[in-house]
Amino acid sequence: MAFPVKKVCVPINSEVFKILNGSYYSDSYSFCSSKPGRVALQIWIDHASKVPSWVNFLMASRNKIVSVFGLNNIGHLGDLDANKLLCEYQVGDRVGIFTLLFLSDNEIILGDSDKHLDVNVSVHTEVGKPHVVSMSTVVHVHNFLGKLYMLFVKPMHKLIVPSSIKRAEGSDA
Template sequence: MFLIKKVSIPINSEVFKSLNGSYYSDSYSFCSSKEGRVALQVWLDHATQIPAWVNFLMASRNKIVLMFGLKNIGHLGDLEANKSINDYQVGDKVGIFTLLYLSDSEVILGDSDKHLDVKVSVYIQRDKTHLVSISTVVHVHNFLGKLYMLFVEPMHKLIVPASIKRAEGSDA
């Protein structure tokens, strides 16, 4: 049986350093049976396997937030189809996010606007378990950021585990 656990953000991860003062954070871990991947490959694999209902929610989000001055961010899986994993560098766009940190064991992607900053990390603990943690850290800047999170937080708690299960569960 494939198990996804809600856990604390790994203290050895780079994203852990951004927890101070965060408005929201979470982390989900799982043991991957797909050995040998670097963190960016895990993210790319997951982004291409986003459930259709999540893309529907993202499209709805994009229409609604335009009324409040937030940007249309597209879909999580909006990746450059022909871009090699070796061509990605810090500062590049990876779907809706910007690549902020890159190593074999962790990738941090983020997005910022005047209302909030979001960081998403894929961290691989390289031991016998191949434990992967997907963590999110959000800093809000104003009331609109807090209002946005009021709606996003409950959906986020459904989206992340469902996305992990879709991308990893079939071979787990």
């Protein structure tokens, strides 16, 4: 069964929209959740825990390559604390490779920053339509190495996000 994932604009009623201005890169993908009623953080955890193996391979490759440039090994998207309850998460906590920057039932913003770039990822559900989910990414680069890094990441990101959504929502990718 085909699962529709649409490339859309970053939702204007989302918190992540507030940091969109001046970004080097942004995208957003929208879909109707196959499991309605989940809060935004649960959606992220469900998706991160089902990342395709080829994405983990790419993350491992990324970690080896960027170590030459002094960047950290960030691990895999699915490196989650299986013992942590959803209600225990607070702003500032690590959620896999990201830090939780904003937390509400209908949106989370996760982020990671280094001297080269800032990455923010949002999972946003529409108020009144909790089955409509948007996953948005906003990147601000600080220097040439950030732009060089994004040169390689952008094309892969455009494959990874829709594929990961389809896999997590129940369709093979």
